[in-house]
Amino acid sequence: MLDPERMPQLLGEFLARQQPAWRNIKVSSYEVMTDGYSRLLAKAIVTHDDGHEVLVLRGDPPSDKILIHTDRELEWDLVRTLNEHGIRTPRAHFFDATGEHLGTKALVIDFSHSQSFLPYVGAGGSIEGLPARLADALASYHAIPIDDLPAQMERPASWEAYLTQRIDEWRRTADAHVEDLPILRYMAGWLDAHRPAPVPLTLMHGDFQSANLMISDDGHFEILDWELASIGDPREDMGYFKAVAQIAPPDLLDDAGCEEMCARYRELTGLTELQVNPAVVAYFLILGVVGTVRRLLEGGADYARGTNHLMGSVFNMNSVQFGQSVWLPTADALGPVLDQLAAAAAQIQENV
Amino acid sequence: MLTRPTTEQVLVGIANELRDTVAPEVRSEPVQVLLGQIDQILRGLAVRSAHEIAWMHEEADTIAAVTGTDVGWPASLHLDDVCAWYDSVSRTLSAALDAAFAADDSARVAELKLLLDARSATEMKIVGALDLVGRG
Numbered sequence: 001m002l003d004p005e006r007m008p009q010l011l012g013e014f015l016a017r018q019q020p021a022w023r024n025i026k027v028s029s030y031e032v033m034t035d036g037y038s039r040l041l042a043k044a045i046v047t048h049d050d051g052h053e054v055l056v057l058r059g060d061p062p063s064d065k066i067l068i069h070t071d072r073e074l075e076w077d078l079v080r081t082l083n084e085h086g087i088r089t090p091r092a093h094f095f096d097a098t099g100e101h102l103g104t105k106a107l108v109i110d111f112s113h114s115q116s117f118l119p120y121v122g123a124g125g126s127i128e129g130l131p132a133r134l135a136d137a138l139a140s141y142h143a144i145p146i147d148d149l150p151a152q153m154e155r156p157a158s159w160e161a162y163l164t165q166r167i168d169e170w171r172r173t174a175d176a177h178v179e180d181l182p183i184l185r186y187m188a189g190w191l192d193a194h195r196p197a198p199v200p201l202t203l204m205h206g207d208f209q210s211a212n213l214m215i216s217d218d219g220h221f222e223i224l225d226w227e228l229a230s231i232g233d234p235r236e237d238m239g240y241f242k243a244v245a246q247i248a249p250p251d252l253l254d255d256a257g258c259e260e261m262c263a264r265y266r267e268l269t270g271l272t273e274l275q276v277n278p279a280v281v282a283y284f285l286i287l288g289v290v291g292t293v294r295r296l297l298e299g300g301a302d303y304a305r306g307t308n309h310l311m312g313s314v315f316n317m318n319s320v321q322f323g324q325s326v327w328l329p330t331a332d333a334l335g336p337v338l339d340q341l342a343a344a345a346a347q348i349q350e351n352v
Numbered sequence: 353m354l355t356r357p358t359t360e361q362v363l364v365g366i367a368n369e370l371r372d373t374v375a376p377e378v379r380s381e382p383v384q385v386l387l388g389q390i391d392q393i394l395r396g397l398a399v400r401s402a403h404e405i406a407w408m409h410e411e412a413d414t415i416a417a418v419t420g421t422d423v424g425w426p427a428s429l430h431l432d433d434v435c436a437w438y439d440s441v442s443r444t445l446s447a448a449l450d451a452a453f454a455a456d457d458s459a460r461v462a463e464l465k466l467l468l469d470a471r472s473a474t475e476m477k478i479v480g481a482l483d484l485v486g487r488g
Contacts, residue, residue, distance in 0.1 A: 032382070179435070180442035182449060183468050189453030189461070248484055315389040318396065321475040322482045328465070328472055 003103060004032055004042065011044055011057070014101040015108075018094045022048035039227065040104065043111055054113075056090065059106030060099070068295045070227040072105040073097060077150035078226050079109065085148070087141050088222045114214035114222050121210075121250050129219070131257035134241070135264035137213075137221040142202040142234040142269065149203055153231055159198040162232055166287055167191045173294040178301040183324045184293075190331050191287050194338040196235075196280045197345050199271055204230050206291060208237040209244035210252075228291065235276065238265075239284025240292075246326055247319070253281065274345050279337040286327045296320050363398035367391050388485030396478045405429060407474050408438040415441055415467055419448045 008027035015025050025048045033041035033056070040061050046053045060072060072095070079092040094108040121127060146155065156162035170188035174181040205212075206228030214222040238253070238261070245251035253261055258278040266276050297320060299313030357365075367390075375387045416423040421444050426437035445467060452460040 174446070179439045180446055182442050182446040183472065185446045186449050186461075186465060186468055189449060193453065193456075247482055311386060311389055311393065314393055318392060318479045318482050319484070321472070321479050325472045325476050328469055332465075 004030060007042065007044075007057075007102075010102055011046070014096060015046060015094070017101070018108075022046075022050065024049050028052075040106075054111035055093070056109050056111050057102065057106050058109060059096075059102060059104040061104070068227075068299075071152075072107065074150060074152055075227050075229075076107050077152070078229055079107070081144070081148060081150060082141060082226070085141075085144050087144075088137065088216070088220060089224065089226070090222070112214050112222055112224070114216040117210050117213040117215050117221070118248065120215050125215070127250055127252060130215075130221075131252050131260040132264040133219060133221055134252055135261045135268060137223055138208070138234065138237055138261075139265055139268035141205065141223070142237075144203050146201065146203070146231060149231065153229075155231055156201060159201055159233065162201060163195060163198075163287075166232070166236075166290060169290045169294060173290065173297060176294075176301070177297050178304045181297075183328065187286060187327055187331070190335070191283070194283060194335060194342075196283050196338065196341070197272075197275045199233060199235065199275050201231055202234040204232040204234065205237050206230055206240075208241050210241075210248060210250075211244075230291075233284065234269075235280055235284040236288035238276075238281045238288075239286065240288035242281060243285045243289050243323065243326065247322060253278075274341060274348070277341070279334060279341060282330055282334050283338060286330060289323060293320055293323060359401040360398045363394050363401060367394035367398070370394070385485055388483070392480070392483065392485070395480060399478045399480075403477075405431065405434050408434055408441075411467075411471060411474070412438065412441040414470065415445050418463060418467055419444055421448075 007030045011030065012025050012027045015022060015027075019025075025046060027044055027046050029043075029045040031043045033043055040057075040059045042057045044055045044057060046055060058075075076092060076095045076097075079089065082089050083091050090110040090112050092107055092109045096102040096104075096106050096108075099105045115125075156165065167188055170184050170191065174184035174188075205223065205226065207225060208223070212223060212225045214224065216222060242251065242253040242258070245253060251257070255278070258281055262273075262276050262278060262281065265271070266273065269276075296313075296316040299308065299310065300317045300320070302308040303310065303313045370387055371391050375384065375391075378384050378387060412423050415421070423441045423444060424437065427433040445464065449461070449464050452464055
């Protein structure tokens with residue numbers, strides 16, 4: 001994938017090894033795609049005696065151009081699990097685990113014929129009812145039993161331990177940066193002081209945002225790009241979605257949309273209104289971005305140390321600063337509401 | 353030394369040339385995305401070049417007043433020295449925040465948070481309108 005000129009031949013040879021039933025394989029088109037920040041993407045049209053395939057290759061960039069370090073083996077195992085559970089995401093077909101065939105470790109997956117969500121909205125597509133469809137998408141993969149997920153995914157000991165670790169990640173991220181970050185330390189203290197009601201841990205997408213969603217002809221979301229998936233609090237994906245939507249509209253989780261999404265999600269999962277509500281989503285808006293913030297700051301720190309030279313790493317510092325400008329007022333508005341919810345939960349506990 | 357046109361003016365001029373003259377000639381999508389990112393970076397750098405040393409000093413004065421700490425002075429006005437000093441001032445603020453949360457002192461936390469609000473407002477003067485070029 002590092003040399004697009006050679007890829008039609010390399011891909012044809014790889015597919016011939018992987019799929020001997022396909023005779024006379026020809027890669028008739030190979031186009032580099034620019035949609036992703038972190039991985040190399042390409043679209044290939046492949047013909048053979050039994051028909052044709054439209055495939056996407058998703059591989060690691062060269063080591064000096066890697067913005068975010070993630071594991072292709074884990075992504076392959078996870079997407080196969082998602083396919084087995086019928087989650088709406090492109091089917092994974094082949095994997096070059098060593099990079100010896102495709103030039104870098106790469107997955108070969110189906111090309112989705114659904115429409116990218118952001119261009120769909122840009123072209124005037126209706127968003128009516130989509131907050132509920134968003135809940136459908138979230139609940140679909142949140143329902144996968146943890147035991148079915150790839151063994152190499154870390155299993156937190158408990159929800160409490162998980163949340164403590166996530167909050168501490170804000171402090172660790174601040175400590176690891178090339179300069180002191182008091183806003184991150186404030187957010188850690190605030191998150192600790194306003195913990196929401198616990199829920200069962202589930203699979204988390206980790207980068208659940210509009211740019212990773214496609215919309216099908218029947219109005220359902222397909223989900224792309226699972227490289228940041230982990231096991232954690234399912235509400236982090238909701239908060240993260242809202243966080244990114246504030247930078248890249250539309251915000252399907254505005255006041256009315258968030259109520260609609262929460263109601264549908266509670267209906268699908270059986271969680272309570274104290275566990276899933278707009279205030280808790282907003283709490284996770286802040287908590288849920290820490291993984292991305294850490295990775296973005298690592299890139300900026302590497303640039304400052306001279307160990308990477310990626311303009312993308314510098315550019316991403318703007319996103320961190322924009323995020324800070326959102327978290328601070330959100331914390332102001334949210335604190336009293338979360339205090340009321342905690343008091344209501346305590347009252348219920350007392351009555352029980 | 354010649355100081356005019358200022359660094360701010362030149363950086364904005366480069367950004368404008370890249371946007372208006374270079375970008376329309378570029379056919380490669382990845383390069384267009386890169387140019388879009390460079391445009392925003394250059395405009396932010398222009399603002400920083402004009403103000404950052406003054407802004408760091410002004411913020412440090414406020415942190416010193418609220419935390420009651422003598423934050424000292426940078427070794428020189430060269431940017432590396434000012435940044436190193438500003439980092440030490442930020443650590444003073446972080447330590448005060450940790451102490452306020454540990455003491456469950458919400459009034460003190462609120463007082464210190466105003467400093468963070470001011471810092472964030474300054475950062476957004478640099479960032480301007482964020483456009484995540486290349487996504488979606």
